[in-house]
Amino acid sequence: MIPRERVISAIEHKEPDRIPLDLGSTFVSGITKNAYANLARHLRVELQEMQLCDVVQQLAAVDEEILRKLQVDVRGVVPNITRKNPNIQEQHDGYSFIDEWGVTWKMPKSGLYFDLAECPLSGDISERDIDDLAWPNPTDPALFEGLQRKARDYYERGYAVILENLCAGIFEMCCRMRGTEQFYMDLAINPKLACKLMDKFVELKLQFYTSASQRLRQYVQFIREVDDIAGQEALLISPQMYRGLIKPRHKQLFEAQKNLFPDPFYSFFHSDGAIYDIIPDFIEIGVDILNPVQLTAKGMDAERLKSEYGKDLTFWGGGVDTQNVLPKAGAEEVKRNVRQRIQSLAPGGGFVFASVHNIQDDVPAENILAMIEAFEESRDY
Numbered sequence: 558m559i560p561r562e563r564v565i566s567a568i569e570h571k572e573p574d575r576i577p578l579d580l581g582s583t584f585v586s587g588i589t590k591n592a593y594a595n596l597a598r599h600l601r602v603e604l605q606e607m608q609l610c611d612v613v614q615q616l617a618a619v620d621e622e623i624l625r626k627l628q629v630d631v632r633g634v635v636p637n638i639t640r641k642n643p644n645i646q647e648q649h650d651g652y653s654f655i656d657e658w659g660v661t662w663k664m665p666k667s668g669l670y671f672d673l674a675e676c677p678l679s680g681d682i683s684e685r686d687i688d689d690l691a692w693p694n695p696t697d698p699a700l701f702e703g704l705q706r707k708a709r710d711y712y713e714r715g716y717a718v719i720l721e722n723l724c725a726g727i728f729e730m731c732c733r734m735r736g737t738e739q740f741y742m743d744l745a746i747n748p749k750l751a752c753k754l755m756d757k758f759v760e761l762k763l764q765f766y767t768s769a770s771q772r773l774r775q776y777v778q779f780i781r782e783v784d785d786i787a788g789q790e791a792l793l794i795s796p797q798m799y800r801g802l803i804k805p806r807h808k809q810l811f812e813a814q815k816n817l818f819p820d821p822f823y824s825f826f827h828s829d830g831a832i833y834d835i836i837p838d839f840i841e842i843g844v845d846i847l848n849p850v851q852l853t854a855k856g857m858d859a860e861r862l863k864s865e866y867g868k869d870l871t872f873w874g875g876g877v878d879t880q881n882v883l884p885k886a887g888a889e890e891v892k893r894n895v896r897q898r899i900q901s902l903a904p905g906g907g908f909v910f911a912s913v914h915n916i917q918d919d920v921p922a923e924n925i926l927a928m929i930e931a932f933e934e935s936r937d938y
Contacts, residue, residue, distance in 0.1 A: 559715035560630035565778070565821050568845060568871045570906045572938045576899065579873065579911040582618035582633030582719050583781045584611050586826045586874065588916040588925075589669070593617035595922035600626060608723075612654075613640045613662055613671045616915060627929060631909070634773070635721040636700045636765075657693040658724065660733050671912040678734040684753045685772050687845065692757070695723050695765035701772050708776040714843050719779040719825065723765040724744055726784025727758040727810075728803055744798060752802060759806050763813050770817035779825040779846070780814055782807075787830030790855045796834055808842035815843065829914070831855040836862075840869045849914045850875030851928055852898070859901035873909040882910065884919045888927035894929035903938075910936075 558574050566573035581587045597604050610618040643654035651665040659677030711718045731754045732740045743751035811824040823845040833856035850872045882894045903910040
């Protein structure tokens with residue numbers, strides 16, 4: 558099987574020749590720069606230059622030599638959004654930049670990541686303020702410069718191809734634009750304003766999908782859509798609020814993707830945390846792939862998820878616990894965790910191996926290699 562066939566077979570709930578592998582194709586299945594540099598040294602790959610695909614999270618663009626060496630089945634293409642290559646300003650205490658949405662990001666000189674610092678629509682605003690904001694153009698040809706060539710190359714070499722999104726999810730972006738606390742208040746006491754802002758992001762995303770389909774449609778099998786609406790222990794909003802205000806808008810996005818891109822195309826949805834209670838809602842609105850499968854969150858038991866939803870969803874991720882095991886355990890425990898996850902999630906297909914979210918800087922290279930070794934030992938069906 559070529560890699561794309563392997564991935565598609567798994568998503569169609571068939572057992573391919575071996576479990577597909579993802580590393581670095583998206584902003585949620587990547588590896589941060591210091592962990593990546595350590596991994597490259599252990600793999601004896603000489604990096605000519607460290608390139609980042611996401612400056613906010615300090616995610617490395619994984620070198621093709623490493624992807625081939627590890628037999629990674631997926632390749633990602635990232636639109637030329639600001640966080641890919643921002644104009645960073647240095648201050649006495651750190652670094653900052655403003656993205657295309659007007660959001661200010663800052664990182665202290667001793668820090669590892671950029672954090673949200675200022676929100677462009679904070680405070681007391683009206684619907685008119687949303688209309689009057691200088692919104693970025695989601696159809697700007699500069700966003701797609703170089704992407705068609707790269708996507709075509711990956712496709713012709715047999716890889717599955719995933720397109721990164723224009724921005725985070727509609728719920729997350731509203732929190733960034735208004736401030737998290739303020740947007741939660743909007744949802745509760747001024748839902749008309751909240752919906753106005755969410756609808757703006759739906760509109761912009763739909764325009765982005767349309768432009769992407771005109772350039773990349775035959776090469777792309779997934780677009781990473783995202784919205785983190787849960788924490789470790791519970792949803793961040795009630796299931797009723799999700800179903801009434803956000804779910805219909807998510808449905809618009811997934812329906813548009815499938816209308817714009819030819820088969821085989823699958824909806825990929827990243828949502829962290831304790832989302833068990835609304836997984837049936839995701840299935841109802843057309844989600845095919847659930848990522849990152851945070852099995853340490855409340856209610857997110859691997860066997861239970863596979864038993865109840867394994868025929869409807871592909872689990873992309875969940876391959877090893879990046880919260881406790883990968884950064885803190887010994888190599889043997891990492892291997893044991895990987896084998897357990899594969900035993901729970903892989904039978905019958907419907908599983909693409911990736912770590913639970915990005916591999917962080919505090920993960921020893923030995924543990925990353927242990928993860929890879931255990932995966933390779935258990936990869937064949």
